[in-house]
Structure formats: structure tokens, C-alpha cells
Amino acid sequence: MNLLDKVIGYISPKNGINRLKDRKIYNLAKVEQGYSNKDDPVLENWKVTSNSPDEDILYSLEDLRAKSRNLYMNNDLAGAALKKMRTKTVGSGLLPKPTINYTYLGMERKKAKELERIIKNKFNAWALSVNSDANRMFSFYGLQSLLQLSWVMNGDAFAIPLRKKRKGVDIELCVQLLEADRIINPPGANLQTKAGVEFDENGELKNYYIATSHPGDTLNYTIKSYPAFNSLGRKNILHIFEPERIGQRRGVPILGPIIFSLKQLGRYKSSELTAAVINAMIGLIVESDSADDEGFAGSFGMPMDEDEERNIENKKKTEEKISLDHGTLVVGKPGEKIKEFATNRPNKHFKDFVEAICEEIGANLEISKEVLMSSFKNSYSAAKASLEEAHQRFQVSRKILERTFCQPIYEEFVLELIRNGDIDCPGFFEDESIRYAFTRCIWVGAGKSSLDPLKDANANSKELENYTTSRSIISATSGYDFEEIFRERAEEEKELALLERELKNIRKGVKDNGEKS
Numbered sequence: 475m476n477l478l479d480k481v482i483g484y485i486s487p488k489n490g491i492n493r494l495k496d497r498k499i500y501n502l503a504k505v506e507q508g509y510s511n512k513d514d515p516v517l518e519n520w521k522v523t524s525n526s527p528d529e530d531i532l533y534s535l536e537d538l539r540a541k542s543r544n545l546y547m548n549n550d551l552a553g554a555a556l557k558k559m560r561t562k563t564v565g566s567g568l569l570p571k572p573t574i575n576y577t578y579l580g581m582e583r584k585k586a587k588e589l590e591r592i593i594k595n596k597f598n599a600w601a602l603s604v605n606s607d608a609n610r611m612f613s614f615y616g617l618q619s620l621l622q623l624s625w626v627m628n629g630d631a632f633a634i635p636l637r638k639k640r641k642g643v644d645i646e647l648c649v650q651l652l653e654a655d656r657i658i659n660p661p662g663a664n665l666q667t668k669a670g671v672e673f674d675e676n677g678e679l680k681n682y683y684i685a686t687s688h689p690g691d692t693l694n695y696t697i698k699s700y701p702a703f704n705s706l707g708r709k710n711i712l713h714i715f716e717p718e719r720i721g722q723r724r725g726v727p728i729l730g731p732i733i734f735s736l737k738q739l740g741r742y743k744s745s746e747l748t749a750a751v752i753n754a755m756i757g758l759i760v761e762s763d764s765a766d767d768e769g770f771a772g773s774f775g776m777p778m779d780e781d782e783e784r785n786i787e788n789k790k791k792t793e794e795k796i797s798l799d800h801g802t803l804v805v806g807k808p809g810e811k812i813k814e815f816a817t818n819r820p821n822k823h824f825k826d827f828v829e830a831i832c833e834e835i836g837a838n839l840e841i842s843k844e845v846l847m848s849s850f851k852n853s854y855s856a857a858k859a860s861l862e863e864a865h866q867r868f869q870v871s872r873k874i875l876e877r878t879f880c881q882p883i884y885e886e887f888v889l890e891l892i893r894n895g896d897i898d899c900p901g902f903f904e905d906e907s908i909r910y911a912f913t914r915c916i917w918v919g920a921g922k923s924s925l926d927p928l929k930d931a932n933a934n935s936k937e938l939e940n941y942t943t944s945r946s947i948i949s950a951t952s953g954y955d956f957e958e959i960f961r962e963r964a965e966e967e968k969e970l971a972l973l974e975r976e977l978k979n980i981r982k983g984v985k986d987n988g989e990k991s
Contacts, residue, residue: 565920567615630725
């Protein structure tokens, strides 16, 4: 009953009653709108507001990063999850396999293959050298591994392609990695700049603001503005993260939604371990009628003054020490009784409880419990399904790293080769489609784990018969380059054929000599 109903009921009670009856009939007849149970007290008392990605993410992002890093260093499950993401995504490194679209470029296949070999050899020589790192500490493949771990741990990471002239080095290109903390707002930042990322009034990415050193090291740093794109429309700064909302400008640590669960699980495991150690240290309990006089039972765990502590210490010194050995007989004092200490640790439900929590944590990470814990104790089909599901997640992370880091760096490398005159591609700088066709590349990483290689090989053979796959795809899935395998296999077969021919000649000569003698 609203205010109008009350007024009408006060003036004309009859009309007021009819009004309430009509409303009741209407309420029964009307179609309910909105989600179900919206009037339930649990949901009604759940007070939330609809905020933008910046409001929901940036306010607590610094705290999330710090907690995520702390869990990585101090929580075994969190550390295992992040390392698993790095190892299964990058492995020993993502290797480039140039695949120039020679048909679009109007180029002969033979020339394209020759250019691909030149690019691949020069890139691998550069990538395996520490000259690919602006700090000259890691190879390009080491940077991949470090970058992958950094962005899943901190939510995002940044890389800057630089040009440095170094003595004895032909390729000037090198890569500088930046941790997420270094991208911060400058003093007096405008409304379009948040968390060190600036958009223009049309919502287009414009600038990044980078601190000259990590804010955690020193307060003596300056913040400089870097344009997001150069004059050719190529990215000056590579931002690696996995967006979850439209308009999101910074990434969230992958452990963000499960930080509380991981922390509580770590505390629980630590408490159970401590309880088990304490249980193992207590062998038996001595019940004494004079325990109160000795300051033991009644005041156990209570603080004592200096005189009480001194008296107990003196008494301990005068008592005869008992040394234990096999078959030791202990004679107690009058009034003392030996009582067995019943241990209930380790907790028999500990494993089941921890595994149940790990299943929920794994579901959030899109990694099954078996893969997360590296424990495959169920059936073959269950273990196979777990590996397949986890591999899909690792593939998503790999594609993010390829598209936001590996491929842009590869394109910068090819650009430098053209600029240096090592290779030639007419129209490369003028036409974006030509650049795409010439720098097309497949990134080959470690293959997925296999429980039964023979079954996988038979499945690949069947797919080849059905023309549903290719040898290049199968090789790439296993982490190999088919062309390299093909050339190496051809050389091996050639060597074996020559060796077989020589052996035939030797056998024939021995036989002829035997017949002559």
C-alpha cells in the first residue's frame, strides 16, 4: 500500500478496498521480470554497484600484485600453478617458422623458401644471443619465459623494442622488459590517464607513462611519457595481458580471484603440519599427584615469575637424567602414572579436504587438479581428458604471448634486415598487407604431454589418411619444425643409401675373392 492508496482509503474506504483487490489480481496476472529469486533476502542484502573496469580493477590492483607475488614466493600451490603456466606455455622457447605468403606477393616458391632460411638463421643467431636483451642478461627465449611468468603473476607486463649500436653486433634490435609496477601515473595526470595508460577523448590508446626505475627501489625516479605507436603505426610499447572486460587498460593477476582460498589453504596446511610435528614430539604423558606442587599441570602454559623458573631449573639439574634405549625400563616416583598419548595427526581427512580445495582452485585457473598437482592416479581416459583440457588453456596463453610479443618483435627484426639490405621486399614499408604477407610466421613450442605415444601416433596416421591434418601441423603440435625434420631425414636416407651401396660392393668383392682362391 503506497501513499496514494492510503489517501483514497481514508477518503473513501470502499474505493480503497476495491483498489487493493484490483492490484492483487494484477500482481497475480503480470509476468515476472528480471532474474529469479531477486527478492530473496540473501540477494537483496547483497549490496553491489555497477562500476567501470577502471573502478573495479585499478583501485585494488597494487594490493593484488603484492599478494600474488607473496603467494608465489611462499605458497607451494600458487608457485606450482604459475610455474606450470610458464613451463607449459613457453617451455624452452617458442621458435619461429617463417611462412612467407609468396602467392600474394607474386614471388616464386624457391625464392620464398630461400628468404625464409635466411630470416630463420639470422633470427635464431640473434635470439640465442644475450644481445637480444637490452640488459644483456638473457636470450630472447629466456625473455619469453620471464615475460610469461611476469604477466600471469602481476596481471600484465611490458616490452619495448629498442635500437642500440653495439660494437661487433650487426643487429641493433634489442628488447627491454618492464615490470607492471613501473607503468604509473605522472604527477597531475589528466582524467584520460589511469594506472599509467592514457587514452584520448575518443577512447584510443595514446601514451604510456613509465618510471625510470622501480618505485619499490627508490623514490628518486622520474616518469616519462612514451607514445603507444610510432610514425608507421607500429607499437612502440608491447603490452602483454589477458583482457576480461571491454575498456580494460591493465591486467589482473591470474591468482586474483583465488588469493583468499590459496592463503587460507596455506595456513591450514601449515597448521596441520605443525600439529603433526607436535604430536610426533610428545611420546607419553605422566600423571602426578603432586603436579600442582611442582608447578606443572595446574600452571601449564601460564607465565611464571623468576623465582619459580629458578626453582624448577635447580630441580631439573639435581634430578637424574634418563637415557632411552631398546627395552628401557622406567621406574616412576610415588604417585606418578604413565598414560599413553593418543595421536590424531596426521589428520586422516587432510588429503581429501586439500584435494577438494585444489579442484576448485584448478577450475578457476582452467587447469585440472591432476595437471596442477602433477599427479595422474586415475584411469587413462581421465588423465587424458585432464591433459587435453589443460592444454587448451596453455594454448590460449601461448597465443597471447605470440601475438602481443613474439610476432611484433619478429616483424621488427625482419624490418631491420630489409633496412640493412640483407633481404629485399618491394613495398614493405608502403603496404600493410605486403608487410603481413612477408612477415607471416608460425611459432612452434613444446608439444603437449602424451600418456601413450603409440596411440597418438596411430591417431595422427589416421588423420593423415583422412586428409584432416598435415605433417607440418603434427610436427608443430609436438614442438618440431617439419621442414627441418624432412631435410634431416632426407640426408639420413641419402647417407644410408650410400652406405648400403658401399656394403654391397664390399660383400661382392669379398665373395669374388673367395671364389678365386
